[in-house]
Amino acid sequence: MISLKHIYKWYNTGGTRNFVLKDINFQAEEGEFISIMGPSGSGKSTLLHILGMLDEASEGEYDFMGQSVFRLKEKQRTALYKEHIGFVFQAYHLIDELTVYENIETPLIYQNVKGSERRAIVADTLDRFGIVGKKDLFPSQLSGGQQQLVGIARALAAKPKLILADEPTGNLNSKQGEEIMDLFKQLNKEDGVTIIQVTHSEKNAAYASRIVHLLDGRVEKIEKMIH
Numbered sequence: 001m002i003s004l005k006h007i008y009k010w011y012n013t014g015g016t017r018n019f020v021l022k023d024i025n026f027q028a029e030e031g032e033f034i035s036i037m038g039p040s041g042s043g044k045s046t047l048l049h050i051l052g053m054l055d056e057a058s059e060g061e062y063d064f065m066g067q068s069v070f071r072l073k074e075k076q077r078t079a080l081y082k083e084h085i086g087f088v089f090q091a092y093h094l095i096d097e098l099t100v101y102e103n104i105e106t107p108l109i110y111q112n113v114k115g116s117e118r119r120a121i122v123a124d125t126l127d128r129f130g131i132v133g134k135k136d137l138f139p140s141q142l143s144g145g146q147q148q149l150v151g152i153a154r155a156l157a158a159k160p161k162l163i164l165a166d167e168p169t170g171n172l173n174s175k176q177g178e179e180i181m182d183l184f185k186q187l188n189k190e191d192g193v194t195i196i197q198v199t200h201s202e203k204n205a206a207y208a209s210r211i212v213h214l215l216d217g218r219v220e221k222i223e224k225m226i227h
């Protein structure tokens with residue numbers, strides 16, 4: 001599903017190249033559950049943004065489901081990630097002007113899902129996340145943790161093939177956090193959804209079958225988990 005070859009990312013500051021990612025080589029099969037760990041500043045979020053096509057590498061190749069991502073036109077690239085990738089990012093905000101219901105519905109509209117089917121999926125998602133009573137509220141009327149839950153619900157409603165998550169349990173209490181990790185596990189096991197998450201939590205990282213450890217922009221080691 002995913003192949004990264006010799007990925008470099010640098011920023012030019014004051015005439016010098018500051019490397020954030022250095023020679024990242026990495027493959028992921030469909031149906032894998034992968035955690036990315038590493039100290040602050042090691043390049044985890046940058047790598048996740050490149051995987052999500054929200055950022056381009058300075059050098060290297062990225063193939064996603066048989067497509068050479070950096071060779072696509074912007075429009076094709078946007079269509080590709082909107083169809084297949086669900087983002088659970090802190091910065092990927094809910095739309096303030098839309099209700100919880102409408103926020104969850106939005107990616108389904110992008111995917112041209114018909115009205116009746118859309119209503120059924122949104123109702124099912126609201127139910128699954130226990131937020132039926134919040135459906136007509138706006139994001140500003142929710143707690144941080146609830147907003148996070150709605151963001152995850154929105155990402156999952158569109159049934160993406162790949163979920164990219166950056167600290168998915170960051171704003172949640174420990175019970176909510178565990179529920180999200182169990183939901184990821186279930187989606188991965190039962191629906192075959194591929195999951196790549198960045199986390200600082202050893203406990204959450206251990207849900208994965210492989211842990212990629214980054215250090216100073218390089219893959220330090222890849223740890224295989226036995227479950």
Ligand SMILES: Nc1ncnc2c1ncn2[C@@H]1O[C@H](COP(=O)(O)OP(=O)(O)OP(=O)(O)O)[C@@H](O)[C@H]1O
Nearest residue numbers: 011018019020038039040041042043044045046047
């Ligand atoms: N637009 C930018 N211009 C210059 N440097 C940047 C830019 N964006 C990121 N960086 C640098 O890239 C490095 C890696 O950042 P990144 O956010 O990927 O790290 P991270 O491992 O996710 O860290 P954290 O765990 O703290 O979120 C940092 O040193 C950061 O300062």
